[in-house]
Amino acid sequence: MILTVCLNIAIDTTYTVPGLVPGSSHRVATVGARAGGKGVNVARVLTSLGQDVVLTGLAGGSTGAQVAADLAGLTGLAGLTAELVPIAGESRRTMAVVHGAEVTVFNEAGPLVTAEEWRAFLESYAGLVAAAGVVVLSGSVPPGIPASAYAELTGTAHTAGAAVIIDAEGELLHEALAQGPEIAKPNANEVATLLGRPARTTDDATEAAELLVKHGAKTAIVSQGAEGFVAVTPGKSYAVRPGRLVHGNPTGAGDALAAALADGLTKGQDWPELLRNAAAVAAAAVAAPLAGDFDARLAAELRNTIQVEEV
């Protein structure tokens, strides 16, 4: 079983409008709403990949109830179980207003989580992780959760014998590195503080990945969007490039990458095979309109076009 953690779970709302004019009123043509947050996207992709997945996180209020109802609908379809810990606060919403080719996004910060609620989560997590082969820790955390959160969750996973993939940034990532996660997977923007500058080139991304390993990650993958990613593994380093450009919505491609890495780890694939598959799934996710979806047929088609080169 793969355990995915989404501490800042959300309802992702999508409005379609003909155009966006600040200061005026708009009739919304179509409304979409579904459970979201990076960890939820990861869980969706893993479910599509045929994995047995448990999704955990914090959920509260009417938005939390809506998240639970949406996930219950998914559970009926596939191997996804949601084990959400209740909180008193109202879970957040995100709002994406789609106007023509542009998207305007509004992100709520999330509810304040109390120390007691965080302790209840840690207790629940310790029970769930005992049955997990891989744990994926994704995204930001709501107010009230300490910066040491992912470090603590990584330590607990290792004690239980589970491998950890962390896709986060800032203090959450930096503190977790000392616990030696199996894979750290930030994107090029997210390593800017670590590197002291944005990672613009492949050399920058490689240097950032080496720094992540120096700080404790066993393998570090720094993604560069449509250009692919670099991977510094315990043995060798690789540059992984898509063979062709996929047009669409890049939101969620990083989550698809994290999911595919977890999939590969559970299957015991060697690094070149694992990285090739992961790059294909991430690229195929770009073609899907909604984060968390991907086209399995497209992923299979793209797989042979991916270039995996030792660097």
Add this chain to the structure above:
Amino acid sequence: MILTVCLNIAIDTTYTVPGLVPGSSHRVATVGARAGGKGVNVARVLTSLGQDVVLTGLAGGSTGAQVAADLAGLTGLAGLTAELVPIAGESRRTMAVVHGAEVTVFNEAGPLVTAEEWRAFLESYAGLVAAAGVVVLSGSVPPGIPASAYAELTGTAHTAGAAVIIDAEGELLHEALAQGPEIAKPNANEVATLLGRPARTTDDATEAAELLVKHGAKTAIVSQGAEGFVAVTPGKSYAVRPGRLVHGNPTGAGDALAAALADGLTKGQDWPELLRNAAAVAAAAVAAPLAGDFDARLAAELRNTIQVEEV
């Protein structure tokens, strides 16, 4: 008891952002959410005016549950009872993004209501209206509800001996006029189709009010925003002007006016007194940041500055 009808009930969400840049991502600084829709605003103002109010409408899904929970909180405070008829569809949300002095609004259309759900509402309404002295019919209706809706609700109210105030536009208003509502109260923009042109001047507004009476309204009031309103009553016609300009949020001022008209009708006030009070409440509502709120002390202060002139 005053019965307020809100067929297109909503959760009104307010986001505060430092600035709005189409095509980019925004962190939301503050989030507000409460039950809304014109009929809900009317019910809030009537409750503040000390009236015994029953609010009815259609509510469904997680948004409907959030509306019911919010109204239950209000019920504890004052004389408001919510009698919402359940529907299968998801009640709508409205989103107001506040950036500096500007507000950008997104309005969902509302859920599709089935013929069976509409019949269930009519049955519930017939029971509620039996105890009402005045019924207020406000705003748009969700898809699936016939254009004859307010005509039918007006007829049922009259059979039960209740007076009707209608604040709507288009076919909903036009069909209801034939049933002789006690007061029709559109705003100057909403009478454009009736008049064949926008009502820009007091003469235009008076002409529109006379047309509303000609089509069946016993009294017609056409509001002109900050300039006040004109009233064509069975005896005389009046121009009602605020004595001083109130700055703030005009959203909801029309609902406050409808509420104050209902308040005056139940108290049997003569037209000049009723119109003066109503204008003061509407003007005071502009000073309140949220639609449905008004400052009773400011309304009392403004009352003496209102000019009510026969025309």
